[in-house]
Amino acid sequence: MLAPFLFVLGAVPLTLGLSSIRSSASNGQEEDECAVISKRVSWRNLTSTEKSDYLKADQCLISSPPRSGIVGAKNRWDELQYIHIAQTDYVHGVGAFLPFHRYFMKVHEHVIRTECNYTGPLPYWDEPADIGNIIGSPLFDVETGFGGNGTGAGNCVADGPFANLTLRFQADLSIDEYCLSRYLNDRALSMATKENVDKCLERETYVEAWNCLEGLPHGAGHGAVMGTMINPFTSPGDPIFYLHHGYLDKLWWDWQSRNLTTRLTEIGGNNTARGPGFGFGPGFGGAPGGGPGAGFPGGNPFGGNGSFPFPGFPPSNGSNPFPFPIGNKTVNKAFTDYFNDGGNVTTLNHTLWSAGVMDNATIADVMNPSGKFMCTEYL
Ligand SMILES: [Cu+2]
Numbered sequence: 001m002l003a004p005f006l007f008v009l010g011a012v013p014l015t016l017g018l019s020s021i022r023s024s025a026s027n028g029q030e031e032d033e034c035a036v037i038s039k040r041v042s043w044r045n046l047t048s049t050e051k052s053d054y055l056k057a058d059q060c061l062i063s064s065p066p067r068s069g070i071v072g073a074k075n076r077w078d079e080l081q082y083i084h085i086a087q088t089d090y091v092h093g094v095g096a097f098l099p100f101h102r103y104f105m106k107v108h109e110h111v112i113r114t115e116c117n118y119t120g121p122l123p124y125w126d127e128p129a130d131i132g133n134i135i136g137s138p139l140f141d142v143e144t145g146f147g148g149n150g151t152g153a154g155n156c157v158a159d160g161p162f163a164n165l166t167l168r169f170q171a172d173l174s175i176d177e178y179c180l181s182r183y184l185n186d187r188a189l190s191m192a193t194k195e196n197v198d199k200c201l202e203r204e205t206y207v208e209a210w211n212c213l214e215g216l217p218h219g220a221g222h223g224a225v226m227g228t229m230i231n232p233f234t235s236p237g238d239p240i241f242y243l244h245h246g247y248l249d250k251l252w253w254d255w256q257s258r259n260l261t262t263r264l265t266e267i268g269g270n271n272t273a274r275g276p277g278f279g280f281g282p283g284f285g286g287a288p289g290g291g292p293g294a295g296f297p298g299g300n301p302f303g304g305n306g307s308f309p310f311p312g313f314p315p316s317n318g319s320n321p322f323p324f325p326i327g328n329k330t331v332n333k334a335f336t337d338y339f340n341d342g343g344n345v346t347t348l349n350h351t352l353w354s355a356g357v358m359d360n361a362t363i364a365d366v367m368n369p370s371g372k373f374m375c376t377e378y379l
Contacts (some may be wrong), residue, residue, distance in 0.1 A: 034375035039121040040246060041379050043139055044129065050120045050215060052145050055161045058239045060116035061104045062165065067115075068356045072175045076115065077237075078168060080108060081356045085169055092232060095207070095269020095346025096339075096358050097214050097250045099363040103247045103352040106366070106374055110244050110358050122376070124246030125223055127192040128366045134184045134224055139240065146239055148184075155181040155227050162239060171233035180238055181227030188223025201255050206266040211253045217250055250378050264368050269346045271339055 046054070061080065066073040073079045084091070084104065091100040105122070112118040130137040139145045140160075147160020156179035158164060165180040200212035221244035222229050228238040235241050256263040340362075341347045348364040365373040 018244045021047050034370075034372060036373075036375060037370070038376045039119040039226055039379055040124055040250065040376055041127040042129075043123040043134060043145075043243060044126055045122065045379075046123055048144055053118065053120050054123060055239075057112040057118035059161055060118075061111060062162075063199060064115060070355060072169065072173070074168065076111060079355070079357055080111070081167065081236045083107065083357060084236045085171060086355065087353065088171075088233045090271070090339075093214070094271055095210065095267060095368070096271065096350050096352070096363060097160040097269075098210050099267070099350070099366050100352055102249050102252070102366045102369070102374070103361055104236075104354070105242060105246055105249055106361075106376075107358045112277070121379075122246060124250055125221065125240070127189065127217075127224075127244075127247055128197070128318045130224075131189055131192060132186055134186050134189050137200075137322060140244065142324065148182075149226055150180075150182040154179055155183045157182055159225075165237075167228065167234065167237040169234065169237075171231065175217055180230070182238070183226035185226060188220055188226075190220075192220035192224070196220075200251065201258065203255070206263070206269070207268045209252075210269060213248060213251055213255075217251055221291065221331070249369075253378055256367075265348065265364075266350055267346055267350075267363055267367070270343045271341060271346055271350070321360055 029262070043051070058077070061076040066075060066079050067353050068079050070079050070082050073082060087100075089098060117124055125139055130139070135142070135149065137145075140148050142148050142159045145160065147157050147162050150156050151158050157165065162180055166177050167180060168175050168177045170178075196216045200209055200215075200217060203209040203212050209349065224234060225240055225244075229235045229240060229244070338353075339346075339348050339350050342346040346363070348362065348367070350363040352361045352363065352366065361373060365371070368374065369376045369378065
Protein backbone atom coordinates (compact mmCIF):
# COMPACT_ATOMS: atom_id res chain seq x y z
CA MET A 1 0.00 0.00 0.00
CA LEU A 2 1.80 3.06 -1.23
CA ALA A 3 -0.45 5.91 -0.26
CA PRO A 4 0.39 6.41 3.42
CA PHE A 5 4.06 6.12 2.58
CA LEU A 6 3.65 8.77 -0.05
CA PHE A 7 1.97 11.15 2.29
CA VAL A 8 5.02 11.06 4.47
CA LEU A 9 7.36 11.41 1.54
CA GLY A 10 5.22 13.99 -0.14
CA ALA A 11 5.65 16.36 2.79
CA VAL A 12 3.28 19.29 2.69
CA PRO A 13 0.93 18.11 -0.03
CA LEU A 14 -1.20 21.18 0.58
CA THR A 15 1.33 23.37 -1.08
CA LEU A 16 0.75 21.74 -4.43
CA GLY A 17 -2.61 23.41 -4.58
CA LEU A 18 -5.79 22.42 -6.27
CA SER A 19 -4.21 20.20 -8.88
CA SER A 20 -3.18 17.67 -6.30
CA ILE A 21 -6.49 17.26 -4.54
CA ARG A 22 -6.94 13.54 -4.34
CA SER A 23 -9.90 11.97 -5.98
CA SER A 24 -11.14 8.44 -5.61
CA ALA A 25 -11.65 6.41 -8.75
CA SER A 26 -14.48 3.91 -8.92
CA ASN A 27 -12.13 1.08 -8.08
CA GLY A 28 -11.41 2.78 -4.80
CA GLN A 29 -7.84 3.57 -5.69
CA GLU A 30 -6.59 7.10 -5.59
CA GLU A 31 -5.83 8.33 -9.08
CA ASP A 32 -2.88 10.50 -8.43
CA GLU A 33 -0.60 8.36 -6.40
CA CYS A 34 2.72 7.29 -7.83
CA ALA A 35 2.71 3.80 -9.28
CA VAL A 36 6.45 3.65 -8.79
CA ILE A 37 8.77 5.81 -6.73
CA SER A 38 11.90 6.36 -8.71
CA LYS A 39 14.95 6.33 -6.51
CA ARG A 40 17.76 8.75 -7.29
CA VAL A 41 21.04 7.27 -6.20
CA SER A 42 24.70 8.16 -6.52
CA TRP A 43 26.36 6.19 -9.31
CA ARG A 44 28.87 5.01 -6.71
CA ASN A 45 26.10 3.26 -4.81
CA LEU A 46 24.64 1.27 -7.69
CA THR A 47 25.36 -2.43 -7.89
CA SER A 48 27.25 -3.61 -10.94
CA THR A 49 24.03 -5.06 -12.35
CA GLU A 50 22.25 -1.74 -11.87
CA LYS A 51 25.10 0.09 -13.58
CA SER A 52 25.05 -2.28 -16.49
CA ASP A 53 21.26 -2.02 -16.84
CA TYR A 54 21.36 1.77 -16.82
CA LEU A 55 24.10 1.90 -19.48
CA LYS A 56 22.12 -0.54 -21.60
CA ALA A 57 19.04 1.68 -21.32
CA ASP A 58 20.88 4.67 -22.81
CA GLN A 59 22.38 2.40 -25.47
CA CYS A 60 18.84 1.29 -26.22
CA LEU A 61 17.80 4.90 -26.88
CA ILE A 62 20.76 5.31 -29.19
CA SER A 63 19.74 2.25 -31.18
CA SER A 64 16.00 3.01 -31.18
CA PRO A 65 14.40 4.75 -34.14
CA PRO A 66 13.08 8.29 -33.67
CA ARG A 67 9.42 8.52 -32.70
CA SER A 68 8.55 12.16 -32.30
CA GLY A 69 8.84 13.33 -35.88
CA ILE A 70 11.79 15.61 -35.20
CA VAL A 71 13.33 16.38 -38.57
CA GLY A 72 16.91 15.16 -38.83
CA ALA A 73 16.82 12.82 -35.83
CA LYS A 74 18.07 9.32 -36.57
CA ASN A 75 17.37 7.84 -33.16
CA ARG A 76 15.70 8.47 -29.85
CA TRP A 77 18.91 9.86 -28.36
CA ASP A 78 18.97 12.59 -31.03
CA GLU A 79 15.40 13.51 -30.15
CA LEU A 80 16.26 13.98 -26.48
CA GLN A 81 19.21 16.16 -27.42
CA TYR A 82 17.01 18.21 -29.75
CA ILE A 83 14.67 19.11 -26.89
CA HIS A 84 17.55 20.85 -25.14
CA ILE A 85 19.16 22.48 -28.17
CA ALA A 86 15.92 23.94 -29.45
CA GLN A 87 15.30 25.96 -26.31
CA THR A 88 18.77 26.46 -24.85
CA ASP A 89 18.42 30.22 -24.63
CA TYR A 90 15.12 29.87 -22.81
CA VAL A 91 16.08 27.27 -20.21
CA HIS A 92 19.42 28.70 -19.06
CA GLY A 93 19.94 31.97 -17.27
CA VAL A 94 16.22 32.00 -16.57
CA GLY A 95 14.00 31.27 -13.59
CA ALA A 96 12.93 28.02 -15.26
CA PHE A 97 16.51 26.71 -15.35
CA LEU A 98 16.09 24.36 -12.39
CA PRO A 99 12.47 23.34 -13.10
CA PHE A 100 13.14 22.71 -16.79
CA HIS A 101 16.12 20.48 -16.08
CA ARG A 102 14.14 18.61 -13.41
CA TYR A 103 11.45 18.03 -16.04
CA PHE A 104 14.08 17.02 -18.60
CA MET A 105 15.41 14.40 -16.15
CA LYS A 106 11.87 13.05 -16.01
CA VAL A 107 11.57 13.00 -19.80
CA HIS A 108 14.73 10.92 -20.04
CA GLU A 109 13.53 8.64 -17.26
CA HIS A 110 10.16 8.29 -18.96
CA VAL A 111 11.64 7.11 -22.23
CA ILE A 112 14.10 4.63 -20.74
CA ARG A 113 11.36 3.16 -18.55
CA THR A 114 8.61 3.01 -21.15
CA GLU A 115 10.64 2.30 -24.27
CA CYS A 116 13.69 0.45 -22.97
CA ASN A 117 12.18 -1.46 -20.06
CA TYR A 118 14.48 0.16 -17.53
CA THR A 119 13.35 -0.52 -13.95
CA GLY A 120 16.33 0.50 -11.82
CA PRO A 121 17.21 3.64 -9.90
CA LEU A 122 18.20 6.89 -11.57
CA PRO A 123 21.86 7.63 -10.90
CA TYR A 124 23.42 11.01 -10.24
CA TRP A 125 27.05 12.08 -10.19
CA ASP A 126 28.35 12.76 -6.69
CA GLU A 127 30.74 15.41 -7.95
CA PRO A 128 32.57 16.43 -4.76
CA ALA A 129 33.65 12.80 -4.36
CA ASP A 130 35.65 13.02 -7.59
CA ILE A 131 37.49 16.29 -6.93
CA GLY A 132 41.17 15.88 -7.67
CA ASN A 133 40.81 12.58 -9.49
CA ILE A 134 38.25 12.80 -12.24
CA ILE A 135 40.17 10.29 -14.34
CA GLY A 136 39.77 7.76 -11.54
CA SER A 137 36.05 8.40 -11.13
CA PRO A 138 33.87 5.27 -11.30
CA LEU A 139 31.71 7.20 -13.77
CA PHE A 140 34.47 7.11 -16.35
CA ASP A 141 35.38 3.48 -15.86
CA VAL A 142 35.80 1.79 -19.22
CA GLU A 143 34.26 -1.48 -18.07
CA THR A 144 31.57 -0.47 -15.58
CA GLY A 145 31.02 3.20 -16.37
CA PHE A 146 30.44 5.58 -19.25
CA GLY A 147 33.83 5.09 -20.86
CA GLY A 148 36.87 7.25 -20.36
CA ASN A 149 38.45 10.38 -21.69
CA GLY A 150 38.35 11.40 -25.31
CA THR A 151 41.38 10.72 -27.49
CA GLY A 152 42.99 12.07 -30.62
CA ALA A 153 42.60 15.43 -32.25
CA GLY A 154 38.86 15.58 -31.75
CA ASN A 155 38.84 14.21 -28.20
CA CYS A 156 36.41 11.55 -29.39
CA VAL A 157 35.37 8.95 -26.83
CA ALA A 158 36.76 5.68 -28.15
CA ASP A 159 36.19 3.21 -25.32
CA GLY A 160 33.36 2.04 -23.08
CA PRO A 161 29.68 1.62 -23.95
CA PHE A 162 29.48 4.89 -25.90
CA ALA A 163 32.64 4.47 -27.95
CA ASN A 164 32.31 6.07 -31.36
CA LEU A 165 28.87 7.49 -30.58
CA THR A 166 27.82 9.71 -33.45
CA LEU A 167 25.80 12.84 -32.72
CA ARG A 168 24.32 15.02 -35.41
CA PHE A 169 22.36 18.06 -34.20
CA GLN A 170 24.46 21.19 -34.20
CA ALA A 171 23.76 24.12 -31.88
CA ASP A 172 21.68 25.79 -34.60
CA LEU A 173 19.78 22.53 -35.22
CA SER A 174 21.44 21.99 -38.57
CA ILE A 175 22.69 18.45 -39.19
CA ASP A 176 26.39 17.64 -39.35
CA GLU A 177 27.71 14.49 -37.73
CA TYR A 178 30.30 14.67 -34.97
CA CYS A 179 31.65 12.42 -32.26
CA LEU A 180 30.89 12.34 -28.55
CA SER A 181 33.92 14.14 -27.12
CA ARG A 182 35.42 14.61 -23.66
CA TYR A 183 38.43 16.36 -22.24
CA LEU A 184 38.33 15.42 -18.57
CA ASN A 185 40.02 17.89 -16.29
CA ASP A 186 40.37 18.41 -12.56
CA ARG A 187 40.61 22.17 -12.82
CA ALA A 188 36.91 22.80 -13.40
CA LEU A 189 35.83 20.05 -11.03
CA SER A 190 37.77 21.75 -8.26
CA MET A 191 34.89 24.22 -8.09
CA ALA A 192 32.41 21.49 -7.13
CA THR A 193 33.42 21.72 -3.48
CA LYS A 194 31.05 21.33 -0.57
CA GLU A 195 31.92 24.90 0.38
CA ASN A 196 30.66 26.19 -2.95
CA VAL A 197 27.55 24.06 -2.70
CA ASP A 198 26.86 25.16 0.87
CA LYS A 199 27.07 28.79 -0.15
CA CYS A 200 24.19 28.14 -2.54
CA LEU A 201 22.16 26.14 -0.07
CA GLU A 202 22.41 28.99 2.41
CA ARG A 203 20.78 31.49 0.05
CA GLU A 204 17.40 32.68 1.24
CA THR A 205 15.36 33.16 -1.91
CA TYR A 206 14.78 30.96 -4.94
CA VAL A 207 16.27 33.56 -7.25
CA GLU A 208 19.45 33.75 -5.17
CA ALA A 209 19.73 29.96 -4.83
CA TRP A 210 19.10 29.34 -8.53
CA ASN A 211 21.67 31.94 -9.61
CA CYS A 212 24.21 30.40 -7.26
CA LEU A 213 23.50 26.80 -8.32
CA GLU A 214 23.58 27.67 -12.02
CA GLY A 215 26.99 29.19 -11.45
CA LEU A 216 29.78 27.12 -9.92
CA PRO A 217 28.05 23.80 -9.06
CA HIS A 218 26.51 23.69 -12.56
CA GLY A 219 29.57 24.96 -14.39
CA ALA A 220 31.94 22.63 -12.55
CA GLY A 221 30.43 19.41 -13.91
CA HIS A 222 30.10 20.70 -17.46
CA GLY A 223 33.60 22.14 -17.40
CA ALA A 224 35.16 19.04 -15.87
CA VAL A 225 33.96 16.82 -18.71
CA MET A 226 34.42 19.44 -21.45
CA GLY A 227 33.95 18.29 -25.04
CA THR A 228 30.30 17.70 -25.78
CA MET A 229 29.39 18.54 -22.20
CA ILE A 230 30.73 22.10 -22.34
CA ASN A 231 28.45 23.08 -25.18
CA PRO A 232 25.37 24.70 -23.64
CA PHE A 233 23.24 23.55 -26.58
CA THR A 234 24.38 20.04 -27.38
CA SER A 235 25.57 18.82 -23.95
CA PRO A 236 22.82 16.16 -23.56
CA GLY A 237 24.62 14.25 -26.30
CA ASP A 238 26.88 12.91 -23.52
CA PRO A 239 25.02 10.42 -21.28
CA ILE A 240 26.92 11.99 -18.35
CA PHE A 241 24.66 15.04 -18.78
CA TYR A 242 21.78 13.24 -17.08
CA LEU A 243 23.93 12.32 -14.08
CA HIS A 244 25.28 15.84 -13.78
CA HIS A 245 21.84 17.41 -13.90
CA GLY A 246 20.50 14.68 -11.64
CA TYR A 247 23.06 15.88 -9.12
CA LEU A 248 22.19 19.53 -9.68
CA ASP A 249 18.53 18.69 -9.20
CA LYS A 250 19.38 17.01 -5.92
CA LEU A 251 21.06 20.24 -4.83
CA TRP A 252 17.89 22.18 -5.63
CA TRP A 253 15.97 19.61 -3.58
CA ASP A 254 18.49 19.95 -0.74
CA TRP A 255 17.79 23.69 -0.76
CA GLN A 256 14.02 23.14 -0.91
CA SER A 257 14.22 20.63 1.95
CA ARG A 258 15.54 23.29 4.28
CA ASN A 259 12.16 25.00 4.26
CA LEU A 260 9.45 22.93 2.63
CA THR A 261 6.71 25.22 3.86
CA THR A 262 7.71 27.93 1.41
CA ARG A 263 10.13 26.32 -1.02
CA LEU A 264 7.80 23.77 -2.61
CA THR A 265 6.07 26.71 -4.25
CA GLU A 266 8.74 29.38 -4.41
CA ILE A 267 9.74 30.32 -7.95
CA GLY A 268 10.78 33.50 -9.75
CA GLY A 269 13.32 35.02 -12.08
CA ASN A 270 13.26 36.14 -15.68
CA ASN A 271 11.98 34.18 -18.69
CA THR A 272 14.39 35.64 -21.20
CA ALA A 273 17.97 34.45 -21.17
CA ARG A 274 20.91 36.73 -20.70
CA GLY A 275 22.66 35.17 -23.65
CA PRO A 276 23.92 31.80 -24.87
CA GLY A 277 26.03 29.92 -22.43
CA PHE A 278 25.10 31.82 -19.32
CA GLY A 279 25.72 29.65 -16.31
CA PHE A 280 28.49 27.58 -17.76
CA GLY A 281 31.01 29.78 -16.07
CA PRO A 282 33.84 31.70 -17.62
CA GLY A 283 36.91 30.08 -19.00
CA PHE A 284 35.55 26.63 -19.76
CA GLY A 285 35.52 26.94 -23.53
CA GLY A 286 38.03 25.83 -26.09
CA ALA A 287 39.03 22.21 -25.57
CA PRO A 288 42.17 21.28 -27.44
CA GLY A 289 41.23 19.71 -30.71
CA GLY A 290 38.24 21.87 -31.38
CA GLY A 291 35.52 20.56 -33.62
CA PRO A 292 31.81 20.62 -33.03
CA GLY A 293 31.02 19.94 -29.44
CA ALA A 294 34.64 19.98 -28.39
CA GLY A 295 34.45 23.34 -26.80
CA PHE A 296 32.24 26.36 -26.74
CA PRO A 297 34.19 29.51 -27.38
CA GLY A 298 31.55 31.70 -25.78
CA GLY A 299 29.54 34.44 -27.31
CA ASN A 300 27.09 34.04 -30.12
CA PRO A 301 27.83 30.97 -32.24
CA PHE A 302 25.52 32.17 -34.99
CA GLY A 303 26.94 35.57 -35.71
CA GLY A 304 25.44 38.91 -34.86
CA ASN A 305 22.16 38.82 -36.71
CA GLY A 306 21.54 35.11 -37.02
CA SER A 307 18.08 33.82 -36.48
CA PHE A 308 17.37 30.72 -34.47
CA PRO A 309 15.00 28.25 -36.09
CA PHE A 310 12.62 26.50 -33.70
CA PRO A 311 10.86 23.83 -35.75
CA GLY A 312 7.80 22.69 -33.95
CA PHE A 313 7.91 25.32 -31.24
CA PRO A 314 5.38 25.90 -29.95
CA PRO A 315 4.21 22.35 -30.65
CA SER A 316 0.62 23.47 -31.00
CA ASN A 317 1.77 25.08 -34.21
CA GLY A 318 2.99 21.88 -35.81
CA SER A 319 5.96 22.40 -38.05
CA ASN A 320 5.88 26.16 -38.06
CA PRO A 321 9.49 27.29 -37.83
CA PHE A 322 9.54 30.67 -36.29
CA PRO A 323 12.62 32.73 -35.92
CA PHE A 324 13.93 34.04 -32.64
CA PRO A 325 16.71 36.54 -32.69
CA ILE A 326 19.83 35.35 -30.92
CA GLY A 327 21.14 37.49 -28.16
CA ASN A 328 17.91 39.42 -27.91
CA LYS A 329 17.77 40.42 -24.29
CA THR A 330 14.30 41.89 -24.53
CA VAL A 331 11.14 40.02 -23.75
CA ASN A 332 10.15 37.88 -26.69
CA LYS A 333 6.40 37.85 -26.70
CA ALA A 334 6.14 34.70 -28.77
CA PHE A 335 7.90 32.87 -25.99
CA THR A 336 6.44 34.53 -23.00
CA ASP A 337 2.94 33.95 -24.33
CA TYR A 338 3.73 30.28 -24.84
CA PHE A 339 5.26 29.98 -21.40
CA ASN A 340 1.97 31.28 -20.06
CA ASP A 341 3.43 33.37 -17.26
CA GLY A 342 1.73 36.53 -18.41
CA GLY A 343 5.03 38.39 -18.59
CA ASN A 344 8.76 37.99 -18.16
CA VAL A 345 8.65 36.75 -14.57
CA THR A 346 8.73 32.98 -14.16
CA THR A 347 5.70 31.60 -12.34
CA LEU A 348 4.29 28.21 -11.36
CA ASN A 349 2.15 28.36 -14.52
CA HIS A 350 5.23 28.31 -16.73
CA THR A 351 5.03 25.71 -19.50
CA LEU A 352 7.74 23.05 -19.75
CA TRP A 353 8.13 21.65 -23.24
CA SER A 354 9.82 18.54 -24.63
CA ALA A 355 8.97 18.60 -28.35
CA GLY A 356 6.20 16.08 -27.81
CA VAL A 357 8.51 13.37 -26.46
CA MET A 358 6.52 13.71 -23.25
CA ASP A 359 3.48 15.84 -22.51
CA ASN A 360 4.06 19.42 -21.55
CA ALA A 361 4.07 20.11 -17.85
CA THR A 362 4.12 23.23 -15.72
CA ILE A 363 6.64 24.33 -13.15
CA ALA A 364 3.97 23.63 -10.52
CA ASP A 365 4.02 19.98 -11.61
CA VAL A 366 7.72 19.55 -10.90
CA MET A 367 8.15 21.61 -7.73
CA ASN A 368 7.80 18.62 -5.46
CA PRO A 369 10.18 15.78 -6.44
CA SER A 370 7.94 13.27 -4.69
CA GLY A 371 4.75 14.75 -6.11
CA LYS A 372 2.60 12.84 -8.54
CA PHE A 373 4.35 14.11 -11.66
CA MET A 374 7.95 13.46 -10.64
CA CYS A 375 7.45 10.47 -8.29
CA THR A 376 11.08 10.52 -7.26
CA GLU A 377 12.99 10.20 -4.04
CA TYR A 378 16.59 11.20 -3.41
CA LEU A 379 18.63 8.74 -1.39
CU1 LIG B 1 20.84 22.59 -19.90
